[in-house]
Amino acid sequence: MGDNMYADILVEINSLEKTFTYKIPSGINALAGERALVPFGSRKLEGFIMKTYKEGNFDYEVKDIISLIDDHPVINKEMMELGKYISNKNLSSLISAYQTMLPRALKAKIKSNINKKYLIFLKCVSSNNIKTEKQKEIYNYILDKGEVLKSEISSKAIVKTLISNGNIKEYKKEIYRLDDKIKKIKKNYVLTKEQKDVLTKIEFGKFKPYLLHGVTGSGKTLVYIKLIEKVLESGKEAILLVPEISLTPQVVDIFKSHFGEVVAILHSGLSDGEKFDEWRKIERGEVSIAIGARSAIFAPFTKLGIIIIDEEHSTSYKQDNIPRYSALDIALKRGMTYFIPVVLGSATPSVESYTRAKIGVYELLEMKERVNKNLPKVELIDMKDEFKKGNRIFSSLVVSKINERLDNNEQVIILLNRRGFSTVVSCHDCGFTHKCPNCDIPLTYHKKGNIMKCHYCDYSSPKYLECPECRSRNINSFGMGTEKLEEIINSTFDKAKTIRMDVDTTRKKNAHKRIIDDFGSGKYNILVGTQMIAKGLDFPLVTLVVVVSGDASLNIPDFRSAERTYQLLSQVAGRAGRASLPGEVIIQGFNMNHYSIISAKDNNYELFYKEEMKIRKTLKYPPYYNLCLIKVSGKNSDKVFDEASKISVYLKSHIKDIILGPSFSSMPKVNNVYYVQIIIKFKNTKDIINELLFIRDRYKKGTIFVDIDLNPIKI
Ligand SMILES: [Zn+2]
Numbered sequence: 001m002g003d004n005m006y007a008d009i010l011v012e013i014n015s016l017e018k019t020f021t022y023k024i025p026s027g028i029n030a031l032a033g034e035r036a037l038v039p040f041g042s043r044k045l046e047g048f049i050m051k052t053y054k055e056g057n058f059d060y061e062v063k064d065i066i067s068l069i070d071d072h073p074v075i076n077k078e079m080m081e082l083g084k085y086i087s088n089k090n091l092s093s094l095i096s097a098y099q100t101m102l103p104r105a106l107k108a109k110i111k112s113n114i115n116k117k118y119l120i121f122l123k124c125v126s127s128n129n130i131k132t133e134k135q136k137e138i139y140n141y142i143l144d145k146g147e148v149l150k151s152e153i154s155s156k157a158i159v160k161t162l163i164s165n166g167n168i169k170e171y172k173k174e175i176y177r178l179d180d181k182i183k184k185i186k187k188n189y190v191l192t193k194e195q196k197d198v199l200t201k202i203e204f205g206k207f208k209p210y211l212l213h214g215v216t217g218s219g220k221t222l223v224y225i226k227l228i229e230k231v232l233e234s235g236k237e238a239i240l241l242v243p244e245i246s247l248t249p250q251v252v253d254i255f256k257s258h259f260g261e262v263v264a265i266l267h268s269g270l271s272d273g274e275k276f277d278e279w280r281k282i283e284r285g286e287v288s289i290a291i292g293a294r295s296a297i298f299a300p301f302t303k304l305g306i307i308i309i310d311e312e313h314s315t316s317y318k319q320d321n322i323p324r325y326s327a328l329d330i331a332l333k334r335g336m337t338y339f340i341p342v343v344l345g346s347a348t349p350s351v352e353s354y355t356r357a358k359i360g361v362y363e364l365l366e367m368k369e370r371v372n373k374n375l376p377k378v379e380l381i382d383m384k385d386e387f388k389k390g391n392r393i394f395s396s397l398v399v400s401k402i403n404e405r406l407d408n409n410e411q412v413i414i415l416l417n418r419r420g421f422s423t424v425v426s427c428h429d430c431g432f433t434h435k436c437p438n439c440d441i442p443l444t445y446h447k448k449g450n451i452m453k454c455h456y457c458d459y460s461s462p463k464y465l466e467c468p469e470c471r472s473r474n475i476n477s478f479g480m481g482t483e484k485l486e487e488i489i490n491s492t493f494d495k496a497k498t499i500r501m502d503v504d505t506t507r508k509k510n511a512h513k514r515i516i517d518d519f520g521s522g523k524y525n526i527l528v529g530t531q532m533i534a535k536g537l538d539f540p541l542v543t544l545v546v547v548v549s550g551d552a553s554l555n556i557p558d559f560r561s562a563e564r565t566y567q568l569l570s571q572v573a574g575r576a577g578r579a580s581l582p583g584e585v586i587i588q589g590f591n592m593n594h595y596s597i598i599s600a601k602d603n604n605y606e607l608f609y610k611e612e613m614k615i616r617k618t619l620k621y622p623p624y625y626n627l628c629l630i631k632v633s634g635k636n637s638d639k640v641f642d643e644a645s646k647i648s649v650y651l652k653s654h655i656k657d658i659i660l661g662p663s664f665s666s667m668p669k670v671n672n673v674y675y676v677q678i679i680i681k682f683k684n685t686k687d688i689i690n691e692l693l694f695i696r697d698r699y700k701k702g703t704i705f706v707d708i709d710l711n712p713i714k715i
């Protein structure tokens with residue numbers, strides 16, 4: 001008695017928000033933060049050791065841990081606390097928080113075979129009793145080199161003999177999967193006055209959030225490089241978040257070539273094994289910079305000196321499934337833990353962040369000029385007038401400008417934020433529309449493969465040649481996506497060499513990078529694509545950017561649609577004229593008087609912000625009110641609506657805030673699941689949290705699912 005050790009373990013069942021006690025068998029050195037395999041009922045489950053302790057008085061039989069999964073804690077003390085923070089803030093289970101923080105390869109339940117990757121090496125032990133010349137020759141070769149890859153030596157038999165005679169020994173050495181092919185070239189950058197000013201304002205050694213509002217091309221990247229240099233000099237570490245890293249390989253290249261091997265890259269384009277390797281480089285302190293998308297905020301550094309979030313307005317920083325954490329919140333939380341600056345950068349800050357900067361929660365830093373002093377000239381074209389002239393896709397101005405660029409061997413970017421060929425196929429005689437049977441929304445025609453596709457559930461079906469309702473052959477496609485636009489460009493412009501970038505052309509690994517490299521090398525002169533092409537790209541020969549349907553995103557039923565429109569147009573406009581050649585931008589559309597379009601044209605964020613805030617105030621949207629989106633879903637439409645109504649009644653009788661709904665979601669049916677939503681507009685989380693927790697727990701089991709999203713990015 002007395003010497004038994006116990007561990008409280010959080011097992012991998014999402015609905016059980018509690019730990020269970022197990023005995024640690026003698027001889028096993030279990031530590032908090034390690035994962036263990038434990039018996040649970042008749043099953044074996046994996047779990048996280050939350051704490052270990054000596055005494056214990058149990059009036060029931062305490063089972064033994066079966067085995068440890070890790071040889072050291074994979075969740076350190078800071079991460080333990082961070083997990084609790086995530087679970088509280090986002091109403092998610094603690095286990096899902098820990099799972100999210102770790103690379104997939106380490107996640108329990110996922111029976112992946114991601115192991116460390118090893119190579120086998122040979123080295124010399126003793127030259128006693130070496131018999132033949134051949135043996136001696138190989139022995140000396142290894143001796144000479146110190147260590148040699150086993151696969152390098154072709155005479156396997158001799159190696160075997162040398163090993164069994166104790167002359168040499170073989171051993172495994174771990175290698176990493178991602179190879180650094182980029183050479184380190186440290187450029188001597190010259191800073192502009194604005195860049196210098198910003199750098200002197202950022203203080204180290206205390207927690208402080210900054211909003212760096214810099215126009216496109218103002219050189220935010222160089223500011224980040226300088227900040228990270230400073231941090232590294234003081235022996236500390238840095239995290240840089242970029243949205244969807246696979247879309248911005250150019251940014252990664254800049255950092256890799258500047259800092260060399262001390263950079264780890266974390267993003268969704270990597271295989272599980274590659275991610276695992278990069279994660280361990282950080283954990284072991286072999287690198288001091290982590291660059292990555294959202295999840296890189298969990299880089300397990302222990303000497304953090306700065307966190308930088310580029311394009312802070314990007315929706316990709318909020319996770320779209322459970323736990324619905326925001327990387328910005330995590331950055332601020334970690335910033336407080338380490339007493340470090342957190343720098344949020346953007347040319348088009350989110351309305352919420354800009355408000356925080358205005359009221360002094362963040363310090364506002366501004367860079368208003370481009371490094372090359374050339375902001376592109378932006379023109380708006382009203383397509384209502386062009387339609388009268390018979391121009392349906394491109395205005396006459398756009399046609400002449402594109403031809404001019406192609407004649408001068410310059411490049412053009414054309415944005416249309418809709419993929420596929422045509423958007424709707426419907427019958428002229430009876431009005432039948434070809435819809436997805438799972439989602440009840442119109443299918444999109446894709447010429448490649450000659451099929452109709454659902455962009456929500458991936459359902460596909462052949463294109464109808466005659467109407468299934470009235471047998472009319474007058475069934476046609478309307479609207480246009482990038483696939484069709486590419487075809488139109490090629491038939492309109494003789495000199496066009498077009499490459500397209502959208503979800504359909506970038507499914508394969510590294511496809512983004514190949515398209516970007518090919519366009520950058522001049523193999524193509526027109527890049528056409530969806531919003532994917534709006535971000536972070538930097539091509540010196542691009543002197544014209546054309547936006548087709550620049551007002552299309554205004555029609556999306558979401559309170560952030562104007563903000564998204566402003567951001568998209570500003571970002572894509574920023575792709576033009578980034579080097580010495582001046583840039584021009586032409587935006588076409590039907591609703592060109594909207595303030596989001598006018599302010600993007602004039603590069604006037606203040607104007608946009610002022611107009612947008614009026615509307616947010618009137619309609620009680622963030623930042624004036626907080627939002628909570630409750631999504632109720634299930635396979636039976638009536639039952640889903642019934643339960644949602646009950647929830648709404650419960651909320652209305654228990655909380656004083658504004659409750660809207662239930663109503664069907666903007667996508668009421670996806671993949672045969674029905675969605676009904678309730679929206680709460682509230683001031684303080686503490687006023688509603690208990691009711692939300694009650695609802696969450698009430699629907700943990702059963703056929704109706706309730707998903708609660710505090711501060712949703714879209715509704
Ligand atoms: Zn018909």
Ligand SMILES: [Zn+2]
Binds near residue numbers: 438439440454455671
């Ligand atoms: Zn569908």
